Amino acid sequence: AQSVTQPDIHITVSEGASLELRCNYSYGATPYLFWYVQSPGQGLQLLLKYFSGDTLVQGIKGFEAEFKRSQSSFNLRKPSVHWSDAAEYFCAVGAREYGNKLVFGAGTILRVKS
């Protein structure tokens, strides 16, 4: 079965500190991996994506993520968090073999302390 696990429901970091949000997936096909961000009551904004090639991908707002096939992980990182990064972050996986539907994790809520 396809599944995505985000182990941390909530994370609190101080402004200016580094951030890592964890994501593990279980998928029976070559995965495409995504991170989305959602502000309260809003839709999902794509932060970054991995399809193939370089396993370290850069996204918007200074975020990056690293795909590790051996660990089935796709962790999101940011070297210095800003107060405006407070939001909920979702990891998602898809594959052409499954008709391009996305399977999402339960999300991680990021709180930023000033």
Next chain:
Amino acid sequence: DAGVTQSPTHLIKTRGQQVTLRCSPKSGHDTVSWYQQALGQGPQFIFQYYEEEERQRGNFPDRFSGHQFPNYSSELNVNALLLGDSALYLCASSLTGTAPEAFFGQGTRLTVV
């Protein structure tokens, strides 16, 4: 480019009623997927429409149905509403034949009372 647009933004319905939500995909996209996001959860795939047909369906009852029009826009219909149908309904558009990069609308917040 207007991106993915959904209407209405908010909706309040009574149990047992029926509701229709609408979505216009991003320009150039031909595939529309619908997701349900209950409070505190990640989005759950409802179904996907391509070439005016339901191509794939998630684990949702038949009360959930949809339609895609020749201009690629789509509707989601829910019959016999239950309190548990209260959620944010997200529409995502993509282009079939490419990697599954989906662009999401702002969602419709449905409250069933």
